[in-house]
Amino acid sequence: MQYEATSPEDYISQVPEERKEALKKLQKTIRENLPKGFKEGMQYKMIGYYVPLSTYPDGYHCAKDEPLPFMSFASQKNSVNLYHSGIYAKPELHDWFVNEYPKHSNRKLDMGKSCIRFKKIEEIPYDLIAELCTKMTVDEWIGIYESAIKK
Numbered sequence: 001m002q003y004e005a006t007s008p009e010d011y012i013s014q015v016p017e018e019r020k021e022a023l024k025k026l027q028k029t030i031r032e033n034l035p036k037g038f039k040e041g042m043q044y045k046m047i048g049y050y051v052p053l054s055t056y057p058d059g060y061h062c063a064k065d066e067p068l069p070f071m072s073f074a075s076q077k078n079s080v081n082l083y084h085s086g087i088y089a090k091p092e093l094h095d096w097f098v099n100e101y102p103k104h105s106n107r108k109l110d111m112g113k114s115c116i117r118f119k120k121i122e123e124i125p126y127d128l129i130a131e132l133c134t135k136m137t138v139d140e141w142i143g144i145y146e147s148a149i150k151k
Contacts (some may be wrong), residue, residue, distance in 0.1 A: 001079040003075075008040055008047040015075040022080060023047075025131065028072055033130040037138035038070055046083070051138055058066040061149050070141055071133075079110075079117040080124065086136045088114035089144045093135055097128075103127040 003009035012023050017084055030049060031040065038049045043066070051068040059068040072083045087094045097116075101109045104125035110117040118124045138143075 002045045005042060005045070006043060011042065011047055017078040019075050019080065019121060022124060023073070023075060025126060026080070026082070026124065027057060029126045029130050030071065030073075033106060033133035034071070035134065035137045039114055041067075043067070043069055043072060046052055046074040047095060056142055068142070070136075076097070076117075077088045080121055082116045082118070082129065083114050084116070084132065086141060086144070087116075087132075089148060090136070093132075096135070097132060100128060100131075101125070 003014040005014055008027060012020055012027070015023060023128065024034075027040075027047060034049055035105065037051065037055060037102050039052045040049055042048060043050055048069055049071040051070060053065075053067050056068050058064070060068050070085050074081050074083075086099055098109065098111075104127060105123055107120065107123055
């Protein structure tokens with residue numbers, strides 16, 4: 001589901017009522033745990049966390065005027081999805097998350113390359129997401145990103 005929101009608060013106001021509190025809690029978890037330097041806003045019609053152009057003026061290689069995306073979340077038709085570029089770009093982080101997930105949830109991990117899907121919003125592992133948020137700084141993300149696009 002895509003929302004025509006102009007801000008994270010506007011986005012959350014448009015989701016179904018039964019998801020609002022979960023999204024607010026997810027937003028709060030990310031805000032409180034993401035290292036300094038990432039900014040929150042709307043990217044790709046989702047609530048996104050990115051490296052601002054003031055920090056990384058080169059921008060995203062696909063759209064130079066777009067800040068470098070890092071993490072986002074969205075309310076989809078059948079799930080709440082968390083997208084984390086670091087999980088895709090850094091194998092050690094991916095492996096850590098996959099190994100840690102069963103300690104926080106009885107559900108099978110439903111994950112794509114950078115997408116983690118939560119079909120039961122009452123079972124979102126906020127403590128695990130909080131820890132995931134702390135695992136990569138802005139400088140580390142820029143370094144990983146630059147090494148990948150220069151290949």
